[in-house]
Amino acid sequence: MGGRQYPWVLASVPWSDATAFTRGTHLGLPLVSWGIAPRDLVATRRQLRAMGLRPNGQEPVAYLYFYCRRAGKKVFAELFLISKSAPHRPATPAQHTAIAKANLAKRICRTCGRDAGYVVPLETRQCTDCWLAEQSTPEPMAA
Structure with missing residues (x-):
């Protein structure tokens, strides 16, 4: 031991x-x-x-x-x-601006280009409306 x-x-x-x-x-x-x-x-x-x-x-x-x-x-x-x-040092105005821009980029839908008002999912990068529209369209059949 x-x-x-x-x-x-x-x-x-x-x-x-x-x-x-x-x-x-x-x-x-x-x-x-x-x-x-x-x-x-x-x-x-x-x-x-x-x-x-x-x-x-x-x-x-x-x-x-x-x-x-x-x-x-x-x-x-x-x-x-x-x-x-x-x-602790507070963030500068430039840092606040950079954070705001980064957060805005996370909210933009890649299909319609609008601000969704929320962070769009990483998997689709689409707002709910565009994702639902894409899901409801039938896929063409392969020949």
Whole structure:
């Protein structure tokens, strides 16, 4: 019988002056398991985004690992210091214009060329009216 893959180790951590129990190291950084990292000091990219923050170019200070049952594998997430994070930058007017153009292109029917008012299906790229008209026309018989 083997020991734990990630045994408890007493090590120094970037978010505290004192040493803390970690699960060793991963890629040279402290490895913490689910529920161990202090939620008020470190966060993942998604958690920072939910707080309206971004990593601001800082390197990760630790890795969080957990087993994802849905994927059936271990997942490693980078942890960043919340204190060094910066507010998320809003999109520029040019970016909003580009997004609006891309969304408009997804709504155009390839048959009639009109704006369908909804994203047309990728399979047909047709609005409902054009697709129904195409389905109701009988196909010519092969000779």
